[in-house]
Amino acid sequence: MAWIESHQELARHPKTKRFARLLGVSLPAAVGHLHFFWWWAMDYAQDGSLSKYEAEDIADACEWDGDSETLMKALHHAGFVDSDMTIHDWSEYAGRLIEKREQNKERKRKSRAKKNEEQETQDTDHEDVTRPSHGQTEPSREQVSDDSVSHRATEPNLTIPNLKHSGGGVNKERDEPFGKAYESVEKYFGVAVNPVQLSKLENLVKMGIEPEVVEQAAVLTREVGKDIRYFWGILENCSQRGILTYAAFAEDQARRREEQHAKSKGSPGGVRPGKNKAASGGAESEFAYLAKAGRS
Structure with a gap:
C-alpha cells in the first residue's frame, strides 16, 4: 500500500493557497487534488518525471474535472511541478x-x-x-x-533470510532488527512510518537500540494514552542517555519507579521497589520524563 507524508502546514502554505486561487477552488479541495496527485505519482511516476504523460493524464490523477491545461499551469505557477516536468523536490x-x-x-x-x-x-x-523397496507398491x-x-x-515459514550466510554486508545485518522495530511501530500505532520517521528509526537502530526497547517504548506510550510523538520522545531520550538495550531500559524504569514512589511518600527512605506512581495517586506515568526531551 502506497502512502505519503502529509504535513499540517500544507494547508497554510502560500504555494497551496496560490494553487487554490489559480484553480478557483477552496483550500480543502486544493489539498485534496494535491494528495491525489502525489498518491498517483507513487505508483506511476516514481522517479518524479511527468514527461511521458499528457495533461489529461495528470488531470485524471488529480481527480480534476476542469480544463487539464489550467491544472498544469496552476501546478507550474504554484511551484508543485518544475519547468522540466518533474515533481518539485520529489526525490x-x-x-x-x-x-x-x-x-x-x-x-x-x-x-x-x-x-x-x-x-x-x-x-x-x-x-x-520414501521410494518403495522390492515388493512394495509404488x-x-x-x-x-x-x-x-x-x-x-508442518515446515516453518522461512521468511527471514539467513543473514550469517547470505554474503551481505552491514545493511543486511541490520535488516532483522530494523524489521522488528518497524513492526512494533505498525503494531502499536496502526500507521505506516513516514519518510522522516523512517530515517529516524534507521538511525536509532544504527546506534544500537535493540528492537525490544522500541517495542517497550510503544507499549509504555499506549499504556499512558499518548500519541506517537511521545513514543519518539522516549526513544530520543534513551539514545541521548545511552539506554540502548532492553536490560538497561528495564533497569532505568525500575529506578525511576522507586524515585517516584519515594517522592510521592515525601520521604526518600523506605522505598519499596515496584511501587508505581499510578498506585500512589499520580495520574501521569512515572516514565513520562523519558519523553520530555523529544516532545515537539
Missing part, C-alpha cells in the same frame, strides 16, 4: 520511501527463492527416503502429492 519527498519499498520487494523475492530452493531439496530427500501420484502438501504444512 527528497518520496525517494527514500520508494527506495525502501524496492529493497523490501527484493528482500522478499530472495526469501521466496531461498524457500523454494530449500523445499525442492526437501522434496528430493523425501522422495529418496504410491499413486495423487498420494505423493497429498503427502508432500501435508509435509510442507
